[in-house]
């Protein structure tokens with residue numbers, strides 16, 4: 001039985017984005033939150049990014065204003081490697097069932113991360129498309145952003161430019177450097193035509209990997225934490241090194257891997273893996 005209604009699926013293909021509620025159970029949410037709280041506590045012992053990913057880069061990223069008194073843990077790379085709670089949601093949730101409705105039946109895991117904006121923190125995300133960070137042989141690739149908290153305009157909801165998944169793949173290079181963000185002229189155009197992706201905790205925002213998106217700082221007293229999973233059709237093959245590597249990369253989540261590669265024509269510039277813990281440092285350099 002389908003998880004998405006026909007209207008929800010139609011909205012996704014028309015705008016590049018749809019939010020659905022109850023994508024994880026309250027028990028799953030509580031387990032994910034408990035593990036994240038533990039990582040926040042651990043972050044109080046560090047003044048700079050810490051921990052290690054499988055390729056040797058740092059795993060936990062903190063904002064420049066991070067301190068023991070005012071923790072600002074903004075990224076955990078590959079939480080499924082650290083926590084059964086996150087691995088369980090990736091494998092056993094309506095979030096993943098909904099992705100299979102859109103690009104299945106055969107789907108596989110690419111990578112995951114937690115992006116958090118703790119209360120009154122400065123972290124922002126500049127306009128970009130995920131596909132130009134993680135190109136695949138075809139664009140049946142969805143970024144699923146699961147809300148661990150209620151997401152509102154005030155705590156830094158995702159902003160999406162509806163229909164931009166049908167537009168060009170925009171450059172993330174400016175002045176000779178890979179900045180991880182589109183040019184200012186494109187960003188201004190997207191800002192004029194923005195839809196906020198809001199909803200109660202447990203909702204998931206399913207986003208086409210070509211849709212342009214960004215998000216503002218959290219100016220509220222309430223956290224905005226997202227468990228973000230990139231999931232592709234099983235016949236979409238990654239074309240560039242993993243910016244967030246994972247021992248779970250390639251895990252078949254629904255259906256099976258039939259050993260096929262499907263390609264579509266497109267042209268874009270090659271992405272760059274960030275030297276540090278996350279793309280926040282690439283975007284900050286712009």
Ligand SMILES: O=C(O)CCC(=O)C(=O)O
Pocket residue numbers: 115116125130156157158213214215226228
């Ligand atoms: O955390 C956010 O607000 C945006 C996440 C995002 O754009 C991404 O991870 O590609």
